[in-house]
Amino acid sequence: MAATVVVALAAAAVVALRDGSGRGGGSSTAVEPSPTVAFVTPPTAQVRPVHEALHDIDAACGTNGGHSGRTSLTRDVDTVIDFSRRYPEARFPIDDETGSTLSLLLVTRQSMRDCAPALAARVDRALPPDYRDAALTGS
Structure with missing residues (x-):
């Protein structure tokens, strides 16, 4: 189970950072983190419930x-x-990988697509606009 979470986080991070195929807008421009964004590292006590939620999902x-x-x-x-x-701009250790808030939301949305589409739509609405899926939100 832990391996699934690690693989999913890594895959989501790749999707989030590569060309527009991971973005709702379909842009062909590479998506790079802004150099002005200051990432925070949440306390372990705040990451633990999210880690457990991913395993539960x-x-x-x-x-x-x-x-x-x-x-x-x-x-x-x-x-x-x-x-x-x-x-909103966090990086944190999860299993043997470094996760980010964006990858966390992308992984959660993907995990919920077939299992609970209404919940996938809720997660989609929490994503930045460029990463939302119009098929889930109806827009």
């Missing part, structure tokens, strides 16, 4: 296709969205 959606534990999934998504609002 993986367990509920990844292995059995999901649709069980809706209350738990809603709570997990709430945890991720709350963290992203408190730490």
Whole structure:
């Protein structure tokens, strides 16, 4: 399970930083982090619940296709969205990788797509506009 989270975070980070294929706008311009953005490192006590939420989502959606534990999934998504609002420009260790707020939201949205599309749409709305998926939000 931990390997799935690490792979998903790494994949989301690559999508977020490569050419526009990971962006909602489909731009062909490379997406690079702004040099003026100051990333923060949240305290471990703040990252732990997000880490646990990712593992819970993986367990509920990844292995059995999901649709069980809706209350738990809603709570997990709430945890991720709350963290992203408190730490919009964060980098943090998670398993053996470095995650970011953006990669966290992208991974969560992707994990929820088939498992709980309404929750995927909630996560999508928490993403910066350039990374939103019009198919999820109806815009």
